[in-house]
Amino acid sequence: MAESNNQSAETKLSDVHKRIKAAFETFDNAANNTVDVREIGTIIYSLGCFPSQADLHDFIAEVEEDHSGYIHLDRFLPAMTKVLLEHKFPPIPKDLLLQAFEVLDKDNKGYLEPEELTKYMTQEGEPFTQEEMEEMLTGLADHERNVIYYKDVINQLAIDPDM
């Protein structure tokens, strides 16, 4: 884009601010610059970041106003700007993701059984809820064989070109 070629730092900053505000506004129902704290994770993810749950907790602790349950744009904007400019929660490279799946695929089958994946996702790391797990299986499993061909899945769920 011609716009970005000659961008000064100022324009870049202003663009970052616009992106953050646009994402924030999507959840700002009463149009008063506040969002429910439960939506912050979605907003941060949608801006192209890949924080862990622990990362999210830390971020929220910084910007939430005294456990009120909501977050104001005044505090979110600077904190999120910093995250984006410093690339604090970078995306996961495809090959690393593939490795991760291959680690779980102990028998090197090229796919994972639903039970295998479920065991890891719901018991290890930062576990999924049952609902999250069900949605993952519905979304990722091959309809006929009912297994997860992870190589295909990784390619399908590629990062949005817009981000």
Add this chain to the structure above:
Amino acid sequence: MGCGMGKSELQLKKCDRVSISAPGACSRLQSQPKCHAHCEAATAIRAALLIQRWYRQYVARLEMRRRCTWNIFQSIEYAGEQDQIKLYNFFGFLMDHFTPASSERNLISHIFRENEICRDIEWERYFCYKSIEVPESYTGPHLTFPMTFCGVSKLMEAFKHKQQLHARYVLQILGETWRLLRILPNINYVSVCHNQEITICGDLHGHLEDLLLIFYKNGLPSSEKPYVFNGDFVDRGKNSLEILLILFGFLLVYPNDVHLNRGNHEDHIVNLRYGFTKEILGKYRVHGKKILKLLQKIFSWLPLATVIDHKVLIVHGGISDMTDLNVIERVDRHRYVSALRPTKMSQQAVNGSKSQNSRNGEAGGPVEGRRRVYSLTHHSPASAQRHNPPRRSLHNLPISNQLSWSLEDELKRRRRLAGFDQSYGEMNKSESDSDSEPAGTETDEQEWKQIVDLLWSDPMPQNGCIPNEVRGGGCYWGPDVTEEVLERHNLQLLIRSHECKQDGYEFCHNRRVLTIFSASNYYEVGSNRGAYIRMGPDLVPHFIQYQASRTCRELTLTQSVGWTERSALRALREQLFVHKSDLISAFQEFDPNNTGMISLRHWASATETVLNLGLPWRMLRPQLVNSTKYGMVDYQQWIRELSITEPKLEISDTSILETMYKNHSNLETIFRIIDTDHSGSISFEEFRQTWKLLSSHLQTEISDEAIADLAQSIDFNKDGSIDINEFMEAFRLVDLSAHT
């Protein structure tokens, strides 16, 4: 790079960048089984963490898309509601300034006539069904009265098989219902017995399949199975009447165990726009008018709230900082036939609304943001502006930028545009407006506000209580108001509906407010689930969710998001299309050299100025604009590519067409108002009057020639009248891309 053996403080991120594990390294250690197992486990954990993080991001992106889609639907929905309020305010304005003698007044005065026939005896006579014969050819269900459980079951079976109930029986049920509702109090106090649970349902909006699904899953109402239905039974869906008849049926059979709350759509003015009026007139050509009139009364007699065990308050919309159940208990609720207008406006209110109505509720302001109108009950422009954060705005009509105007001039201009008689007497309130109520008092105004707040308000995350300018009625109330009002009344929970929720229900305000919505797939197939509440004596709510169509249950998250998204984008493209002239003008302002191209930033800004939906156009851009060259949009081409077909008509003045598309709902509403005998058709003269009224409302000129031209292209009925439905259908836009 070794494995994680012994390194308890291994940082995930650092490890990520290199590799999950080095198989080579691990295999070397195979001879040491303990280390190997530990290494494997740690690696597996890291792998799991990575996958979880990646997948959660993916789901969040989908959720963001879903939310954006949602906002599109909701913006368009609220814009429609605002239009309705504006239109109604406009009529109120005209009404307040008509001469009593003018014949044009009769065109619209009747919608403000609260009670045509005042005394109950006369009502009974009016609604007498006895003269209506049920022909032998009728294949629908026959009902006997008093209503029994068998009767309602018969009714439900018939409706499942798409049968229609004969008008005689409809009037009978409605008559019985009216008689029952009259003796109910404004607030129903109910109690949950120790071995029972009460079921609470939210908006149904004519979705019969959802009601049947609820009954199927939960069981039918009975004395062992009490139900509360929290308003908005009608409009939008196509089986509003069937739902009403079933609910009224159960109410008649189990009056102590079935409780109905009034919603903001149980209102004949709202019904004019949102489809219920149309549904009735379509199904009952001969008796539709009577049925509508009786329903108007019934709606006004619906109770306003239900309280369970003096602890749980159930109302359709919500509350405000002024909500006082003691006041609500005492009002004559049936005087408020439509919540959109008080019985009589006090002088103060009229003055306030005059100044705002003559600007059509507009004010200047910066361009980004959701539309706002001055809310019905908050008249002073000053207070509204105080609460308007700078980036929000109201729609800027080019004409209303006049800084100095006099009410007289404004009035003259409006009347001229509307083609009305220029002479007018002194400006007085519509004294001869038919309801024989005494002139409005301060109390009336306060009572009316209490009711509007109950039916129209929405919760907000921030503290305070501000006018609900997005809907145009009621307020936005915050958690502090919830605490205060609940405490004041010694309550512990507020259950309300009124807002569609993706999962059918949602808590807010520290779980002190619960929204319940029972119409699944409200915006579109797959848009949301419906839900209902079951509650025992412990008053802890349990939720059951469902989705009516089998197809959408089988869709994956991605597919369902995609489907709904495409539908929302269609609706949006339609909006863009109908505003194309205004859009091109706005674009050209950014393109003084007439290159035909503008930057994306300007595209977003101009689009928001024109459409005023408060949507994030930059984010939507990739889905609306196919091709950009170096960050610039060829706007003429883009408009052409919107691929909406217009109906093929031979009309010389196409600007009237665009007005028509933009004001589709307004036009239809005015038609239906003018069609006083509810026949579904209007004369050519009435057709012309409609356009004149619309032009006055919009403050744009529409010439007689243009109107005549339009009329030429229509098929008239044999008696020279115009069928409203046919006319509206003929001018419906078709989205070409829907067929790909």
